[in-house]
Amino acid sequence: DTAVSQTPKYLVTQMGNDKSIKCEQNLGHDTMYWYKQDSKKFLKIMFSYNNKELIINETVPNRFSPKSPDKAHLNLHINSLELGDSAVYFCASSLASGGHNEQFFGPGTRLTVL
């Protein structure tokens, strides 16, 4: 039973399109995250939600909008896709935001913008 799952695994789309990536965790965790790993393999946090409340919002363009309908889901919607958005996006979850809670990562969604 997958702990953190993401859909789709691969996403190929044209510039200017709008797309969404979904994430679900079945661990009963309160906190969820989105990370972006670029072509140089740098892994950087984008957003974090704790109990459906946004707690981390790094310097990310407004075109990226996370949505957490409930504690088990954190979706990422991207408007007007650009070439530079091509990357692997990882969702993660942890029991809570503070403390020493390990983060469990999903398998990633590889987004390619043509």
Add this chain to the structure above:
Amino acid sequence: DAKTTQPPSMDCAEGRAANLPCNHSTISGNEYVYWYRQIHSQGPQYIIHGLKNNETNEMASLIITEDRKSSTLILPHATLRDTAVYYCIVRASSNTGKLIFGQGTTLQVKP
């Protein structure tokens, strides 16, 4: 959170211990050392964390120097499946959970 420095790459023979160093000379008293790894094409995976005492779990051991300015992750009997990028991260327990990943060390375990 304090910055960390790791060698970009290391090799290790299968079955031998892999010792991965990390420098964190600006670490604060309330900051912990965490290790994660990322096997090719997978999401990062938590390995271990510690404050000042040495820690061991089923995956690895973490040795932190007395001055806490550096640490070493030890994989006691490396296997080919341990080939991955290993990230040393320093963070305070009070922060929002944000993990700041550096470049990490690419460990290649060779037969």
